[in-house]
Amino acid sequence: MVKDSVIDYLTEQLQISSDELKKYETDGLLPTSLPTEILRIREIEAIKLKDRIYEMTRHISSIKRLFPANESTTETAGKTGAAKGNKKGIK
Secondary structure, three states, rough: OHOOOOOOOOHHHHHHHHHHHHHHHOOHOOOOOHHHHHHHHHHHHHHHHHHHHHHHHHHHHHHHHHHOOOOHHHHHHHHHHHHHHHHOOOO
């Protein structure tokens, strides 16, 4: 299913970005003599990675909500029709 392929791809990208972010968060391994400009660039890159992770997580969540795993389109159509029928019957 296309949804599953997209979710799998985004999940893989999320994992790659998370692994990259871990490298930026372990600054304890860096020499203390690095110029402040390099440290600032690393901080900016870490912020970009955090934003990318946040956006991918949002996309994955949105796709899962748009296309729930336990309902097919025919089941949804049937439930919608039944719900309308119930509303008309109750007056």
